[in-house]
Amino acid sequence: MGAIQGFEIRRSSAALRGGGTMLRQQPTVAKYIDTSICIGCKACEVACQEWNDLPLVKTEQVGTYQTMPSLAPNFWNLIQFREIDTGPHGFAWLLRKDQCMHCADPGCLAACPAPGAIVQYQNGIVDVDPEKCIGCGLCEPGCPFDVPRYTARDNKMAKCTLCVDRVTVGLEPACIKACPTGCLQFGDKSSLLALGAHRVKQLQDDGFASAAVYDPPGVGGTSVITVLKHGDHPEWYGLPKDPSVPTTVSLWKRVLHPIGFVAMAAAIFGAIGHFMAFGPKKPVDTAKDAGKEV
Amino acid sequence: MASLAATFGRGAMTNGWVDIKNADVVLVMGSNAAENHPCGFKWAIEAKKTRGAKIVSVDPRFTRTSSVADVYAPLRPGTDVAFLNGLINYAITKNRFHEEYVRIHTNGPYVINEKYGFNDGLFAGFDESSGNYDKSAWAYDADPKTKAYLVDKEMKHPRCIFQLLKKHVERYTPEMVERICGTPKDEFLKVAEVVTSTGNAQRCGTIMYALGWTQHSVGCQIIRAAATLQLMLGNVGRPGGGVNALRGHSNIQGATDMAGTFEILPGYLATPRGELTDLKTYLEKVTPTTLNKETWATMNYWSNYPKFMVSLLKATYGKAATKENQWGYDWLPKTDGNYSWMFIFDDMYRGAKANVAGGTEPGPEGFITFGMNPVGIGPNSGKMIQALSKLKWMVVGENYEIETATFWDDKKTKAYGGPPSSQIQTEVFQLPCSGFAEKDGTFTNSARWLQWKWKAIDPPGQAKTDQEVIARLLLAVKDLYKKEGGPVPEQVLNMSWSYTNPVNPDLGEALKEINGKALEDLKDPKDPSKIIRKAGEQLAGFGEVRDDGTTMCGNWLHSGCYTEAGNLAQRRNNADPNGLGMFHQWGFSWPANRRIMYNRAGADAEGKPWDPTRPSIVWNGEKWVGDVPDMKPDAPPGTYGAFIMNAEGVGRLFAPSMNDGPMAEHYEAVESAVPNALHPKVTPSPTAVALAKKMKSDKDVLGTADKFPVVCTTYRLTEHYHYWTHHTNILNQLQPGFFIEIPEELAKEKGIVNGGRAKVTSARGSIEGVAMVTKRLRKLAIDGKQVWHIGFPIHWGYEGDPRHTGPLANFMTPSAMDPNTWTPEFKTFLVTLEKGGEGVA
Ligand code: SF4
């Protein structure tokens, strides 16, 4: 699937001129994840696979409830399970839904040399256009959340699209539809931030003084906002404490991006350079065969 | 379910799924609702989000439920009675119980006869030789002349139930709870504080339990303890309260309602035993009488037993059932012994009905199994495999090739002691059957809601629906009787089978039959000139069922589900006028579309709701309004007791009908890890021990703590459903295989690493699997001694995609069971643990 036609684009990778037309303003949408009431049922994992027509992956029991070690090219939505000692007598089993965070300032897009391969729509969703993706793998170091993966078949970057095809026609993303506890919500970001603030207050009243909404400013905020009981320890959930777009990437973007031609050239060199140095980007090799198609 | 019926009068979830959102406290114990009932669990989350409710998780393992709970406390598997009695004791000693409720809605004020006593682990009336109790020692004290029960409304009489209960639980101090359960005292007290915060009119709490309570040799007593706790806290009959049994299958409630076990007919009518030779004797035996009309009025709804039974016989035998032939009572099969699951297999294995008086009859020679996988289900799977190999024939109706269908394949069963294939003579017929999405029909959920479902797709290939297979079988047997005759041919030939398509009955027609209809014009008993229901019309509910042969009804309890208004199970109107989530126009909820059972107890003596913001029913001066009243709708407060199915009209803190004791007592599992701290001479439940001893084949071996020091438990996972989803690759992907959960320190001690192999051995054999080393299983000190516990899920077997097969978990579990329901003790048994290596199974 290419980028959604007729959907207003805010920003595009390696664009000649900035972003979209800015003719139509749309509110920024967001996915809300309340980790404090996620029961790790994995309904969202299956819903994501089914809606996006992703083939099944091969997994293996290696001593965890987690489906596989990390995201995979055909698995864009993963519940991470972590056992954490929270203090001398405290213990928590923290479950967090991991997927693309849809950064307001997406490092992947900034790093991508292929024009239009990664786009950010006016509503904040960051999407990949596999037709334009050249499989160079530069988006991977650009992403502070370790999200981009590359498909085995055609070596294209693949990740959560926030179900932009559903959102375009007024539906919520598939994971949200499937979630039985209501710990996932979808809507415009400002109202979900308000909901998050309300829930954080509840958690604080319940004794979780450092409960917080994770919406890291280092990447301009994200369109996936996450309520954490232990807001002072995002790393307990597998989230970076202060994520930001890597300097090399932001430099590339700030300095080179506006210069369309140079960007184009760089894109090509980048791709060739990568190809010569490493060969085609391989699918991530997770524990044993985990994550591969079956 | 036996415990709920013995306490409240009906054996089912008291409230409903949606109602959990009205709770202030949700105690999840004996269930892991977030994992095994994820969709229902959303209501617990809803209560938390909207009311600030506290979720309390008490479990030997820190589960996905615990991960979202506000309070978690661990306990050693099988010690739930001690924990719950500890909560009751805490409520009484700290005066955190709902005294007014106890006085008017429970049998707390009732006086027990002088014979009653409890001494060193045994209740009065125990007979050493049979291992049974003479329950007359637990009877209410009554005036010898009037037969009226003795009642002390002040609850001061030393033999009144409240005082007996208080004395019974006073041994369960927080220190004793810690000694037995291993729950550190401060963690127990935190739970006690939160749970008993509902022991008043303003607040209300609920309990969610499931197989984590039923599958013990003291399963019923655990549930009795919970029911007693909820009565003491005044939490029954109220929105946001109750004792909520979460059923383990989408339609297990429906299956139980429709005679899921051998001792009941549809609607929980008793299966007649051989000695009850005529209908009159049967009805006299089963219909409870009210003893105390004068002092304490009750509705004693079971006094309608004859109506339910006669209408069931009319539904079964149609026109052939007449008054002269006792409505066909003689044709009903009678029982002569115990035909529960483990006994069937014991008979099969030993080739004799060893547990029936006389014990000389041969065991079963054939076996039909639908939607069941005995080899997987166990317990003691090795014995199950051996038992099946003694059969002449077996029919398996399934949508996959299940382990049971290939029990004869020694390559697969050798590890479980299966005999060589060459020695097995059993002829196996495998019939491909449709799955749940390939047929219409109803699911009756835990909340007692009958909800119609529509077929989504046709069954593949030659697969047929269960009803078609059964119908064809019945018609063929009828034919054989017609042609060749046989003993009691009427039993089969008179069976009514009046479906439009007899070989594949429409389940809508079956539901109509279950609801019942008038066979003649029904006259108004108050005014015989009026006809209330014309011949041929569907009944409006069980209130219209009669005992004179003028009505037929396949299950009185479900009556009202398919009336002249149509199939109410198909209703999908989500109107919720009072916001309490009762949804009276959604599906149909037995009994009588009532959403909260015993809702009369949700109001005080005057009929005012305990908490006006959450009324169940309210007396408005003329009638009860709100939910469908569990009460005669126009009977003013004070007329009848709130528990209309109990002959004495109140909820039972003390239940004389239980087989193993009228009040819950802590006993260790049949395979006990430690001596009973309260009475070491009576460690496991004496009645359960007597029952386990009835299984005396060479396969029924039990382990002892000196050889098998580690406690083990079994459970299910969100990602799988019993023993058949390992045939489904999308789910295999989420949980690819069997594992054994092991506490970190124990793993270290044994040299077992996460992701490595571990081997578990019980007295029945060994299995091996991937070790999941975790902090979620904790070290618990039991009476100063370290007792470890481990566990593993049950979902695998030797059939299916070889990448997703796994050991039969129930190869490990013992032939021990609850003495009331004969439910196997899957949740607590003894094993050893070591590092694995070579594959064992
Ligand atoms: S999380 Fe990574 S892949 Fe997703 S938008 Fe941000 S930088 Fe791009």
Ligand code: SF4
């Ligand atoms: S569906 Fe919802 S509750 Fe279930 S794992 Fe996903 S986010 Fe958690």
